[in-house]
Amino acid sequence: MxxxxxxxxxxxxxxxxxxxxxxxxxxxxxxxxxxxxxxxxxxxxxxxxxxxxxxxxxxxxxxxxxxxxxxxxxxxxxxxxxxxxxxxxxxxxxxxxxxxxxxxxxxxxxxxxxxxxxxxxxxxxxxxxxxxxxxxxxxxxxxxxxxxxxxxxxxxxxxxxxxxxxxxxxxxxxxxxxxxxxxxxxxxxxxxxxxxxxxxxxxxxxxxxxxxxxxxxxxxxxxxxxxxxFSPDAEQLALARRIVAAAETSGESVTTVAGTMVGRPFFTASRRLLDEFGPVPVLTSQEGDR
Incomplete structure (x- = not known):
């Protein structure tokens, strides 16, 4: 989480x-x-x-x-x-x-x-x-x-x-x-x-x-x-967007994304992830070392 x-x-x-x-x-x-x-x-x-x-x-x-x-x-x-x-x-x-x-x-x-x-x-x-x-x-x-x-x-x-x-x-x-x-x-x-x-x-x-x-x-x-x-990377955020889109398309029914079956727990987790991290770029270890 x-x-x-x-x-x-x-x-x-x-x-x-x-x-x-x-x-x-x-x-x-x-x-x-x-x-x-x-x-x-x-x-x-x-x-x-x-x-x-x-x-x-x-x-x-x-x-x-x-x-x-x-x-x-x-x-x-x-x-x-x-x-x-x-x-x-x-x-x-x-x-x-x-x-x-x-x-x-x-x-x-x-x-x-x-x-x-x-x-x-x-x-x-x-x-x-x-x-x-x-x-x-x-x-x-x-x-x-x-x-x-x-x-x-x-x-x-x-x-x-x-x-x-x-x-x-x-x-x-x-x-x-x-x-x-x-x-x-x-x-x-x-x-x-x-x-x-x-x-x-x-x-x-x-x-x-x-x-x-x-x-x-x-x-x-x-x-x-x-x-x-402890932050999602760009690939994880992109997958979360695909899962949320699939949830809306399927009417919240079980469906597949990238060959994986996804359902309500995946929809909830993906929406939570995007709510918290979607708009903000992730800090990398090279950006803040001192």
């Missing part, structure tokens, strides 16, 4: 405000300021106050959303993050909740922030075996929940396996299936090798084929690669 909503989710450390501008100008669909893994324990308080600037300096770009990743809400720092967010002059559009292991983790964020952030959306990061065991419960925890994110690094560490695709393929499928069953997006873990754009392309292609909507980016240079992979 191609969508502009979360093809790319670019993270930047809260304690590096000099990087805020490049994150905002990256073109990423979702731009995240991080209070968790990229912030050492002794700078958590500084980070949660500095992060308010990320939202007040964001450009008026209606195609992107600004988000914040808090600390685990079962820990004091996570609760302190939520309380601080209530006083931000400009609120985040999305809160990413790390290490989600039960519906209660999602409910805590909703209860603390819901009244102050009426349009708030939530992303749950699945990165522990316990979280995987409770995927169905987590995916249906709140109507504000819009996506599940797979956290490969923490999950692989707990299992004692590598970060290669094969050892984690099964759990990725579980995350995607649970997300789709609940009507949510699924977002894949990042490519950690920041300068290896061919690797980012390969991993993104595998993620798209597995059913993910998008992928985390750790550097602006990865964003165009993600947009290329």
């Amino acid at each position: 191609f969508t502009r909503y979360c093809r790319s989710v670019l993270c930047t450390p809260a304690i590096a405000p000099d990087r805020y501008a490049s994150c905002h100008s990256s073109g990423a669909d979702i731009r995240v300021v991080d209070l968790e893994d990229s912030v050492p324990a002794h700078r958590k308080e500084e980070a949660r106050h500095t992060a308010a600037r990320f939202f007040s300096t964001a450009p008026q770009d209606t195609t992107a959303r600004c988000a914040i990743r808090v600390n685990a809400v079962t820990e004091p720092d996570g609760l302190a993050d939520l309380l601080a967010l209530r006083h931000y002059p400009v609120k985040p559009a999305i809160v990413q909740i790390p290490k989600v292991e039960s519906a209660r983790d999602v409910e805590i964020v909703e209860q603390v922030l819901g009244g102050d952030c009426p349009r708030l959306e939530l992303f749950a990061v699945i990165e522990t075996p316990r979280g995987v065991e409770r995927l169905r419960e987590i995916a249906t925890a709140s109507p504000r929940l819009r996506a599940l994110i797979f956290g490969a690094a923490d999950y692989a560490m707990e299992l004692g396996v590598g970060l290669e695709w094969e050892p984690l393929a099964q759990v990725r499928s579980l995350v995607v299936n649970s997300a789709r069953a609940a009507g949510l997006h699924a977002i894949d873990a990042p490519t950690f090798e920041l300068t290896d754009l061919p690797l980012a392309h390969r991993e993104s292609t595998l993620a798209r084929r597995a059913g993910f909507s998008g992928k985390i980016a750790l550097h602006p240079r990865q964003v165009p690669v993600l947009h290329e992979v």
Whole structure:
């Protein structure tokens, strides 16, 4: 399922405000300021106050959303993050909740922030075996929940396996299936090798084929690669136009296009694709590398 909503989710450390501008100008669909893994324990308080600037300096770009990743809400720092967010002059559009292991983790964020952030959306990061065991419960925890994110690094560490695709393929499928069953997006873990754009392309292609909507980016240079992979190409758009035309000609009955039988699911998917991507040219990886 191609969508502009979360093809790319670019993270930047809260304690590096000099990087805020490049994150905002990256073109990423979702731009995240991080209070968790990229912030050492002794700078958590500084980070949660500095992060308010990320939202007040964001450009008026209606195609992107600004988000914040808090600390685990079962820990004091996570609760302190939520309380601080209530006083931000400009609120985040999305809160990413790390290490989600039960519906209660999602409910805590909703209860603390819901009244102050009426349009708030939530992303749950699945990165522990316990979280995987409770995927169905987590995916249906709140109507504000819009996506599940797979956290490969923490999950692989707990299992004692590598970060290669094969050892984690099964759990990725579980995350995607649970997300789709609940009507949510699924977002894949990042490519950690920041300068290896061919690797980012390969991993993104595998993620798209597995059913993910998008992928985390750790550097602006990865964003165009993600947009290329998680957007339809000219051939796919042309086929979608042919399918929509065939649907109208056949009166929405089963028919054939390019030797393939197509019916209502194909018609619906093709119309959705053209509604979202038809008028806009697709960014290629060469157009935005930096």
